[in-house]
Amino acid sequence: MSFGEFLLSNLTEFWHLTGFYNATWQHFVMLAVGLFFIWLAIKKNFEPMLLVPIGFGMLIGNIPFNTEAGLEIGIYEQGSVLNILYNGVSAGWYPPLIFLGIGAMTDFSALIANPKLMLIGAAAQFGIFGAYIVALALGFAPDQAGAIAIIGGADGPTAIFLSSKLAPNLMGAIAVSAYSYMALVPVIQPPIMRLFTTKKERLIKMRPARAVAQSEKIIFPIVGMILTCFVVPSGIPLLGMLFFGNLLRECGVTTRLAKTASNALTDIVTILLGMTVGASTQASEFLTTQTIFIFFLGFMAFIIASSSGVLFVKLFNLVLPKDKKINPLIGNAGVSAVPMSARISNNLGLEYDPSNYLLMHAMGPNVAGVIGSAVAAGVLLGFLA
Amino acid sequence: MKKTILLLMAALIGGTLSLSAQARRALKINEVMVENTTNFVDDFGQRHGWIELFNSAHAPLEISSVYLTDDPANPTKYPVPLGDVNTKVPKRQHILFWADGNPSHGTFHLNFTLKAGQDNWIGLYEADGQTLIDSITVPAALTANQTFARRADGEGTGVEAWEIRNDEGDKYVTPSSNNIIRDTNNKVDMFRVNDEHGFAMAVMAMAIVFSALLVLALCFLGISKLGARRMRESKAKAHGIDTDVEAAPEHDSGEEIAAIGMALYQHLNAHDQESTILTINKVKRAYSPWSSKIYGLRELPRR
Structure with missing residues (x-):
């Protein structure tokens, strides 16, 4: 082989390894979707902590390369760095770590002061099972339907955890759909809240919550974990970590651990989770009609969840004494998009009465929604795994 | 301090031992063939009776140093040797022992044989040689190439959980494989059939x-x-x-x-009278271009 031929053959081989040679139109579509997510996060400030890692992950995961070259670079190639990082998603151990952080940063006082608000968090989970019914009607198998329906819980880590167990092939689309709708909560929920409430109901002023003793805050995660996990043992990974994180926060003697769990650990896992979930949405897996259905079902689930929370409060008010009525504007907060949905309740309440602050009342169903969606995930896992 | 360390160590050792013992209880005798004339062949190309064990736990299980025996009076008849990587049974998987009376053929060759035409009692003992993990009496009615197997892998207690298999119909003889071959998720199928609309x-x-x-x-x-x-x-x-x-x-x-x-x-901190004293201290910073970061780094952009 002459020197020229040697050069040419190597350069040709290299050309075959480049992204330009291996690119398909699907890759460019996915790169555009990734860029759109990054634009949404930076320009529109929609959940930037999640959409920037997911969006950039989409760019990383959709750089075309020769998959047959055995370079161990792709997220689905065993032994590659991305594959090792992706293990936290595929084996489902990132979500419980995120739940540890959520527990460590959540103040359950509003819920402890007014435990009946927990039922709103339960009612909003109807979004999950409403979407399950629709998913079955669209032809999904029960396990796939369960994995998709959990989007209605409005909880990204729970959606990833459950889909990694029930329908791993749909996980990328489910995760992206869940996080997208969580980012769009301020757009989706207010019209629903207005639709199902009267002006009089929106003006209901709730009694201020009582002060909660420190001992109650310490008992809550212990009793909460034991009770909920006894009912749904399959929820142990999520509920156990959630309540453990909360105990670290409230017990007063593990401040350092609580700080690490709620800051450094959560940040690290969020970066890895977001980036690998984004990278897992490869064109061949993502650009299917199933993905369109999943996005449609996720939207349905969010609407049903928000509506059922609001309607449940209205129903609940029928049996509550006049001075203990609940403002139905906090019903939407039963989905566990913490604290965004509670903030929406507050903003809408202030829109109709500038002195009606609903934030702390809405935090009750909001954190109950976190527990509720983890319980719902445990139920689906128990029935279908 | 020493006492605390000792207590901790004792708790750790106790915990490890109890965990190991608890895990070993997940080991089950799963299927037995007494007389093998046309069935599975060992690594030496020979046919013998075999005993299949099943790890019913959802975690890998190291089975070295447990005992297999056909004699209740001699519970430590065949110790599963140490140092063989293959004695680690993956979760919900099987391992096969050849009852050929020839332990020199390797780890999975027992030092006893099973006798055709008579009841064969088989026992599986813990490493202490006293704790019985599982046992079964294979009936004398078993003919050549038939097995006595659990109806479902690792499930059930007593002889009711077992059946004779003759490789006909759905009564497969399944050495080193699942006794029930499942190609779908039963739970999902059940929901698909009985709860069509959810x-x-x-x-x-x-x-x-x-x-x-x-x-x-x-x-x-x-x-x-x-x-x-x-x-x-x-x-x-x-x-x-x-x-x-x-x-x-x-x-x-x-x-x-x-x-x-x-x-x-307001009552306690009414600021009607201020001290009106202003103090300006000179701030001194030792500067060296060698330690300056302004040339190499800049502040992160903030919006």
Whole structure:
């Protein structure tokens, strides 16, 4: 082989390894979707902590390369760095770590002061099972339907955890759909809240919550974990970590651990989770009609969840004494998009009465929604795994 | 200090041992062939009776140093040797031992054989040689190439959980493989058939979610009542009020507390007179271009 031929053959081989040679139109579509997510996060400030890692992950995961070259670079190639990082998603151990952080940063006082608000968090989970019914009607198998329906819980880590167990092939689309709708909560929920409430109901002023003793805050995660996990043992990974994180926060003697769990650990896992979930949405897996259905079902689930929370409060008010009525504007907060949905309740309440602050009342169903969606995930896992 | 370390070590060792013992109980005798004339062949190309064990746990299980025996009076007849990587059984998987009476052929060749035409008792003992993990009596009725197998892998107790398999119909002889061959998820199939529209799932799951949170709510209603009462009592005690005589208010409104707080703040921190003294201290910073970061780094952009 002459020197020229040697050069040419190597350069040709290299050309075959480049992204330009291996690119398909699907890759460019996915790169555009990734860029759109990054634009949404930076320009529109929609959940930037999640959409920037997911969006950039989409760019990383959709750089075309020769998959047959055995370079161990792709997220689905065993032994590659991305594959090792992706293990936290595929084996489902990132979500419980995120739940540890959520527990460590959540103040359950509003819920402890007014435990009946927990039922709103339960009612909003109807979004999950409403979407399950629709998913079955669209032809999904029960396990796939369960994995998709959990989007209605409005909880990204729970959606990833459950889909990694029930329908791993749909996980990328489910995760992206869940996080997208969580980012769009301020757009989706207010019209629903207005639709199902009267002006009089929106003006209901709730009694201020009582002060909660420190001992109650310490008992809550212990009793909460034991009770909920006894009912749904399959929820142990999520509920156990959630309540453990909360105990670290409230017990007063593990401040350092609580700080690490709620800051450094959560940040690290969020970066890895977001980036690998984004990278897992490869064109061949993502650009299917199933993905369109999943996005449609996720939207349905969010609407049903928000509506059922609001309607449940209205129903609940029928049996509550006049001075203990609940403002139905906090019903939407039963989905566990913490604290965004509670903030929406507050903003809408202030829109109709500038002195009606609903934030702390809405935090009750909001954190109950976190527990509720983890319980719902445990139920689906128990029935279908 | 020494005592604490000793206690910790004892707890650790105790915990490890109990965990190991607990895990070993997951090991089950799963299928047995006494006489093999046309069935599975070993690595030496020979046919012998075999005993299949099943790890019913959802975690890998190291089985070295457990004992297999055909004699209740000699529970330590065949110790599974140490140092063979293959004695680690993956979760929900099988391992096969050849009852050829020839242990020199390797780890999985027992030092006893099974006798055709008579009952064969087989025992599986823990490493202590005393704790029986599992046992089965293979009936004498078993003919050549038939197996005595659990109906479902690792499940059931007593002889009712076992059946004779002759490789006909669905009674497969399955050395080193599942006794029930499943190609679908039973639970999913059950829901697919019996709950076509998902209503049963919705009702059941919502009932469970509601009951879980209702139990929690009821529990905390009780706890919050106790807590509120305790707070009232301690507050009354601090103010020297007899709770039996004067009932304390049910709760303190946040607005009331804020108003009281503001009034106290104004009363105690009224800034009518300021000191009017201004102090300016010279700030000294030793500068060296070698330690300066301004040339290499800049502040992160903030919006």
